[in-house]
Amino acid sequence: SYELTQPPSVSVSPGQTASIICSGDKLDYKYASWYQQKPGQSPVLVIYEDTKRPAGIPERFSGSKSGNTATLTISGTQAMDEADYYCQAWESSTVVFGGGTKLTVL
């Protein structure tokens, strides 16, 4: 089955840049989306189609992709950005999530 791999955790200091990667076979041929989930809340879409930001998502969130690796970048990270982040793609008409990355803002 198709897998997306994320690091379990990433730490960043307030005001610095956080990068969360997501790798998967042939990801360069698929669109990646990213979701933010805070404790006790539903996931929220923060990046879609690799690089696009939905309305209402702060500009400090950006996405990129190179080869089989998609990256979520948070510039000028704020305490409110501490959350779990999940990448997502699709394979053979099925939806696949990465295992999630816990972002800690120290």
Next chain:
Amino acid sequence: QVQLQESGPGLVKPSQTLSLTCTVSGDSISSGDYYWSWVRQPPGKGLEWIAYIYYSGNTYYNPSLKSRVTISVDTSKNQFSLKLSSVTAADTAVYYCARVWRSTYTIDYWGQGTLVTVSS
């Protein structure tokens, strides 16, 4: 504003069937641009896609759950439903319903989620 709301029992006994319904407001399930999906999250763990359905009735399932899952749609009520049979404690999770773009499989709207506990 699109809203999705899950409903169903919060407690299910082992070996029984879990049944949930998602009521959609602010959009028509018959809109051809979307799939309607279920995703679950066991306590303290990550997201797991379960299934999605198109308004016409076409269904797609997670291969790991396919033998136990049925997803259905009722366009007259603007609802879709999930049934998961032969549940065990491993099926304890928050269950989310969600809207999925057909073009890119992006999930843009999620329900608030409902915790289903499997216990005798």
